[in-house]
């Protein structure tokens with residue numbers, strides 16, 4: 001089983017993959033409408049919003065938490081903006 005390189009989500013079904021294509025390394029949530037992978041900034045923004053919604057954290061705190069989560073994923077390990 002593959003996991004998404006951009007968010008870490010396990011991809012079990014064909015529908016979990018970007019464009020429903022199991023050859024892709026990222027999931028449907030990390031794909032833009034045209035099927036390309038979202039940028040670091042796009043993921044950071046959407047993940048921060050997700051944390052704010054689900055954990056009720058302050059926007060700035062949520063963004064820092066999102067940075068840490070993204071830094072652990074293969075797609076972003078060389079990202080210059082990622083802390084640590």
Ligand SMILES: [Zn+2]
Nearest residue numbers: 004007027030
């Ligand atoms: Zn993903």
